[in-house]
Amino acid sequence: MKFRTDLALERHEMLKNELKGVKATKRENDEATTTIIEITDNVAAKKLGKAIGKYITLEMNSFSDEPAVSDGRLKALIDSIKELLPEGDGVVLVAGVGNESITSDALGPMTASNIFATRHINDELRKYAGFNEKLRPVAAVSTGVLGKTGIESSEYIKSICESIHPECVITIDALAAGSVKRLGTTVQMSDTGIAPGSGIGNNRKRIDEAFIGVPVIAIGIPTVVDALSLAAELSGVNENEFNSTEIIQKNGLIVAPKDIDLLTKNASYLLALAINCALQPTLSVQELYSLM
Secondary structure (H helix, E strand, O other), X not given: XXXXXXXXXXXXXXXXXXXXXXXXXXXXXXXXXXXXXXXXXXXXXXXXXXXXXXXXXXXXXXXXXXXXXXXXXHHHHHHHHHHHOOOOOOOEEEEEOOOOOOHHHOHHHHHHOOOOOOOOOOHHHHHHOOXXXXXXXXXXEEOOOHHHHOOOHHHHHHHHHHHHOOOEEEEEEEEEEOOHHHOOOEEEEEOOOEOOOXXXXXXXXXXXXXXXXXXXXXXXXXXXXXXXXXXXXXXXXXXXXXXXXXXXXXXXOEEOOOXXXXXXXXXXXXXXXXHHHHHOXXXXXXXXXXXX
């Protein structure tokens, strides 16, 4: 039985040998360890269970730590977002994916609620509000979940894109990790889009360029781990040797850290600030912080 994980880094770590079509590079600084994995062909994509594209994984201090304007993690996040953003200054749609009623799945909606929306601000209003430099037009939404809305997140986002014609879409969603050490300490960004719920076996329609029609940047933080993965990790055995109990196998138990409320709150705030900074480079971190 394969362990569930949304992280390309963890899937790459499971490989026993180098895989053709996969390029991995790493850089380190005081703020974060950044691993970039590029999947370039279909064979490698199938082997890793991830779409062709670029995956940036940042490992940093836990998001249980209170964020601040001077937070060293912020720069690492901003730089990585800018690395994936297409060139241009057109409209960007930021979409929070997930269930705001479940703390471990609320990262997307909570992040979207702190995005500095500017698409409605014309030049006259901008000057009146005291912004001297031009603002990039940004729109923000929370898609809700299929069980409540009857609408797939991908359909919701596509319909908005057909109306406002963004240059790109940024999605934020909570992820599942294969290791407890990744919870609240890892951020994955990619230019491949996302399949909501895939990490916990609840695959929804993909939100990607092929379906939406514009580039999709996916950003996520692991907030849960599969109980099977957790039990195997604590037992010190690999997935092939682990003899899981029937209840874990059949019921698909998912485990969240005890400080999930604090983790999600802090992570969503820091992610929103990083996205705001990446999209509005003419404004300072302090200015954007005050607008959230």
